[in-house]
Amino acid sequence: xxxxxxxxxxxxxxxxxxxxxxxxxxxxxxxxxxxxxxxxxxxxxxxxxxxxxxxxxxxxxxxxxxxxxxxxxxxxxxxxxxxxxxxxxxxxxxxxxxxxxxxxxxxxxxxxxxxxxxxxxxxxxxxxxxxxxxxxxxxxxxxxxxxxxxxxxxxxxxxxxxxxxxxxxxxxxxxxxxxxxxxxxxxxxxxxxxxxxxxxxxxxxxxxxxxxxxxxxxxxxxxxxxxxxxxxxxxxxxxxxxxxxxxxxxxxxxxxxxxxxxxxxxxxxxxxxxxxxxxxxxxxxxxxxxxxxxxxxxxxxxxxxxxxxxxxxxxxxxxxxxxxxxxxxxxxxxxxxxxxxxxxxxxxxxxxxxxxxxxxxxxxxxxxxxxxxxxxxxxxxxxxxxxxxxxxxxxxxxxxxxxxxxxxxxxxxxxxxxxxxxxxxxxxxxxxxxxxxxxxxxxxxxxxxxxxxxxxxxxxxxxxxxxxxxxxxxxxxxxxxxxxxxxxxxxxxxxxxxxxxxxxxxxxxxxxxxxxxxxxxxxxxxxxxxxxxxxxxxxxxxxxxxxxxxxxxxxxxxxxxxxxxxxxxxxxxxxxxxxxxxxxxxxxxxxxxxxxxxxxxxxxxxxxxxxxxxxxxxxxxxxxxxxxxxxxxxxxxxxxxxxxxxxxxxxxxxxxxxxxxxxxxxxxxxxxxxxxxxxxxxxxxxxxxxxxxxxxxxxxxxxxxxxxxxxxxxxxxxxxxxxxxxxxxxxxxxxxxxxxxxxxxxxxxxxxxx
Numbered sequence: 001x002x003x004x005x006x007x008x009x010x011x012x013x014x015x016x017x018x019x020x021x022x023x024x025x026x027x028x029x030x031x032x033x034x035x036x037x038x039x040x041x042x043x044x045x046x047x048x049x050x051x052x053x054x055x056x057x058x059x060x061x062x063x064x065x066x067x068x069x070x071x072x073x074x075x076x077x078x079x080x081x082x083x084x085x086x087x088x089x090x091x092x093x094x095x096x097x098x099x100x101x102x103x104x105x106x107x108x109x110x111x112x113x114x115x116x117x118x119x120x121x122x123x124x125x126x127x128x129x130x131x132x133x134x135x136x137x138x139x140x141x142x143x144x145x146x147x148x149x150x151x152x153x154x155x156x157x158x159x160x161x162x163x164x165x166x167x168x169x170x171x172x173x174x175x176x177x178x179x180x181x182x183x184x185x186x187x188x189x190x191x192x193x194x195x196x197x198x199x200x201x202x203x204x205x206x207x208x209x210x211x212x213x214x215x216x217x218x219x220x221x222x223x224x225x226x227x228x229x230x231x232x233x234x235x236x237x238x239x240x241x242x243x244x245x246x247x248x249x250x251x252x253x254x255x256x257x258x259x260x261x262x263x264x265x266x267x268x269x270x271x272x273x274x275x276x277x278x279x280x281x282x283x284x285x286x287x288x289x290x291x292x293x294x295x296x297x298x299x300x301x302x303x304x305x306x307x308x309x310x311x312x313x314x315x316x317x318x319x320x321x322x323x324x325x326x327x328x329x330x331x332x333x334x335x336x337x338x339x340x341x342x343x344x345x346x347x348x349x350x351x352x353x354x355x356x357x358x359x360x361x362x363x364x365x366x367x368x369x370x371x372x373x374x375x376x377x378x379x380x381x382x383x384x385x386x387x388x389x390x391x392x393x394x395x396x397x398x399x400x401x402x403x404x405x406x407x408x409x410x411x412x413x414x415x416x417x418x419x420x421x422x423x424x425x426x427x428x429x430x431x432x433x434x435x436x437x438x439x440x441x442x443x444x445x446x447x448x449x450x451x452x453x454x455x456x457x458x459x460x461x462x463x464x465x466x467x468x469x470x471x472x473x474x475x476x477x478x479x480x481x482x483x484x485x486x487x488x489x490x491x492x493x494x495x496x497x498x499x500x501x502x503x504x505x506x507x508x509x510x511x512x513x514x515x516x517x518x519x520x521x522x523x524x525x526x527x528x529x530x531x532x533x534x535x536x537x538x539x540x541x542x543x544x545x546x547x548x549x550x551x552x553x554x555x556x557x558x559x560x561x562x563x564x565x566x567x568x569x570x571x572x573x574x575x576x577x578x579x580x581x582x583x584x585x586x587x588x589x590x591x592x593x594x595x596x597x598x599x600x601x602x603x604x605x606x607x608x609x610x611x612x613x614x615x616x617x618x619x620x621x622x623x624x625x626x627x628x629x630x631x632x633x634x635x636x637x638x639x640x641x642x643x644x645x646x647x648x649x650x651x652x653x654x655x656x657x658x659x660x661x662x663x664x665x666x667x668x669x670x671x672x673x674x675x676x677x678x679x680x681x682x683x684x685x686x687x688x689x690x691x692x693x694x695x696x697x698x699x700x701x702x703x704x705x706x707x708x709x710x711x712x713x714x715x716x717x718x719x720x721x722x723x724x725x726x727x728x729x730x731x732x733x734x735x736x737x738x739x740x741x742x743x744x745x746x747x748x749x750x751x752x753x754x
Contacts, residue, residue, distance in 0.1 A: 049075070049170035050228050052092065052159035060173050060226045061154045062146070067175045070144040070155060070226075076113035076137040077167045088113055088137070090169055091160035094144065098151040105149060108160065112422075113137035146175075173226045263339040264332055264352075265424040266293060271333040271414055273510045274342060274350055278473045279326050281345040284311075285319040291338055295322065298329040298513045301471075301691070302545040306513070321345065327472075329513055352508055354418075357381065357453040358492055359503035365447040366454050367493040375677070376435040376444060377457040377487045381428030381507070384409040386450040390435065390673065393443040400441055403673045407431060407452065414510040417453075427453065427507055434677035434717065436461070436669060443493075453507065457487035465679050469708040470687040479658060481685040516547050521644060522743040525623060526736040531633060532625035536733065538651065538704055539578055539586075539610060540694040543618040559617035561609035574613040578621075578697060579606040586695055586702035621697075624651060624733035627726075634725045635736070642721060643714055643738040650707040651733040653696065656688045660729035663712055666722040676715035684710055704733070 052058055052074070062070070076090060089112050096105040146152050159169050264272040274282065286292065295309035309330060311322040322330075332340065342350045357379075358366040370376065380388060386407045392400045410429045417427040437444070446454045466484040468474060498504050529535065539558060544551075555574055575591040579602055589602070603609070610619055627633055635646070650659055663682045692706035714721055728734075 049172055052157055052169045052171055054159045054161060057095070057156035057158040058171070058228045059154055059156050060228055062175050062226055064146060064150060064152050066177045067146045068178070069146055069176045071141055071174045071176065072144070072157065072171060073139055073141045073174070074111065074169050074171045075139055076111070076169050078137060078165060088166055089162040090166050091162060092169070093158040093160055095156040096144070096149055096152045097154045097156070099153045104152055109142045111140040113140055175224050175226055177224050263287070263341050265337070265339055265416065266332055266334040267337045268335060269411070269413060270416060270424070270426070271331050271510075273332065273414060273512065274330045275511055276325055276327050276330065279324060280348070281324050282322045282330065283314070283319065283343050283345055285316065285341045287318070287339040289318055291334065291336055292320070293338060293340055294333045296331045297325055298331070299326070300328045300514070302514060302547070303543050305546045329511060331513060352510075354506045354508055355379075355455055356489075357455045357505055357507050358498050359451060359505065360446050360448045360454050361451045362449055364498065364501060364503055365445055366498065367443060367445045368456050368490050369443055369493055370437060370441060370458060370490075371460070372439050372441070373461050374437055374458045375461055376437055377459070377677070378433045378435065378446065379455040379457070380407060380431050380433070381412070381453040382407040382409045382448075382450065383411055383426060383428045384450050386448050386452050388452060389447040390433075391445045391447070392437055392441045393445065394440045395442045397443070400438060403435070405433065405673060414512045416508055418506045418508055433673045433675065435673055436671065453505070456490045458490055459487050462680060464681050464683060466683045466685070468685045468687070469710065471689040471691045471708055472687065474687055479660075479685070481658070481660060486679060518547060518549075520549065520551070521739050521741055523647065523737040523739050526635070526738060528625045528736065532627060532734070534626040536624050536626075537697045538622050538624050538694050538733070539697060540620050540622050540649075540706065541618060541692060542620045553612075553617045555612060556621040557617035558610040558612045558619035558621060559615050561611045562614060563603060576612050577602075577609065579609040580695065580702060581605055582607060584701050584703055585699050586697050587699055588697050622649075622735055624735050627728055627732050627734045629728060629731045632725050632727045634723050636723045637721045639720060643740055645714055645739040646712045646724060647737040647739065648710040648712065648726060649735040649737070650686055650710070650728075651694055652705050652707070652730060653701065653703050653733065656705050657730065659686045659707055659732060660684070661686060661710060662727045663710070664725045665712075666724075667718045668720040668722070670717050670719050674717040676717050678713070678715045678718055686710070
């Protein structure tokens, strides 16, 4: 008996040691193989995934009575050759079977998947397989409405790899099943926050602005994960996907052969464009051999005319590189359907812009809640002539105001609508209306008799607007100045319903070349001697826009001195000579007062000379006034005085630090829909410009740093303009020009006609 007890004890200890060794080994395997390299976050979760095979299908079974729909969520796994933001294509073949094993549905769904950088907040972290961390792409998903297939009982998934750098695809399948909830709203609040978050991530765009209908939908259904059945030799626990919540599903899905979303699509009548902020070359790749785009460069300041862009082939297949291009806009056009992919030689990413828009027509309207004393920016697009109705309602849903406008349908030559299958479609040209809503307005409704895409942005009446103005590229501001947009996009009240109807679409927008305005206007310099007694005279390079007709040069226009044509006009005021000596001295002389020897001495000692009697004369002699820092300057207007715009030209002589310029406007505004809008309070941060050369005509200190001009439009929504007040953060030299349609009869030499 004693021996038996000892044997049993030894056996028990041995079993315990073996069990301890087994569990310790599993724990070590889990730690070694499933610990992410990146830092863990509070929003991170871990999911078991299954690898799709291209040879043998992965099978899932489900209850067709309780399953409303299936969601197939996949992540592509790449090898090391994949470039960030470069889509890699793959497809999933899905087959639905009934209980007898007969095929009900057999189709293929395509995906375009991209890697996600570690800098993005919502990112798939990594997948761990056999103790290795693999590159994982953004999540892709598609849905199968099982309620449309009442006899469906199982699902087969098979991978169709479409590119060689795809290492594999992992999937999860979830079933949307009903739940019994007596009181959805109260039950929702009792759910754990984690479960509520996961539900909203599946069913909505997030936790913000949840409607009661969305909450009821989240409570009425739940997503259950389904495990694959009957597939041997697969370890479902060692392949673990680390990711951040929400599930980070990026919509690159398409139901048929796609147009790459990262490519620019062009065709006759539909071009694209790229904005260059600094000098660089562009590299592009085409999808068709032998078909090349037509490229034209536009000067963003319109000093130079448009120029065709030359390019040549590089080693990469169907790839080309342009000549070095100055800052500006490059348009991309083609004589046939063409897809091109773009990047800069310096490695800068070329990003595209999207605007989400709602479709309003005779079957559906778009409704937005608005705050009191808010102003509205209504952007509309129509391909056909349509009648647009805008109606304001108060808190009791009583109609306050109603407006109706006729839209002339016209297709945009640059913007395009991205369809669900990623095909590009024509969309109407952007037309903008503005509305200053009354204090009691709480809702706005937009209707149309034909298809019109609507986007609404709003702002508070007294909200500030801040913008950085520079002629170069500013990577980081040395101050705490941050740009503040004028308008902020709003989400429709019926966003969920419109989305279900397919009435919410993304429109990709491109910048068209700046329109030419050949209308000749005239600028009159303001006399500010009474308000700003300290003044000085400067010579400023101020060329005209290339398309404006040449105007006769005035006495204040100067050009580079040409010693071979130094004789001024006889009996004319055009006989002035301005010259800069070595150091910081700049002087002015009258040619009639100079002898031949004195002129020769000036030529020998001057760094540069300017004259006002011959040839091209883009330099302007200009009166500048000193505006002290944080000292407001108010410009008043009477009812007969209404300029087209005011131009504030800023310069500073002591350093090249940024200047903050505030502009405030007092006016009486028109009511109703308007095509233009004036902002009461604006603030600009100006950086020195290398394009606007200038210097003071001063015998001791001629140094002057010029800044981009600020143009303040007197828009058509202004009924009566009372005053404009400006204030600077630094002591500056200032010139103010009023723009009028007719020229002033009195010619003054400090007038600047640009």
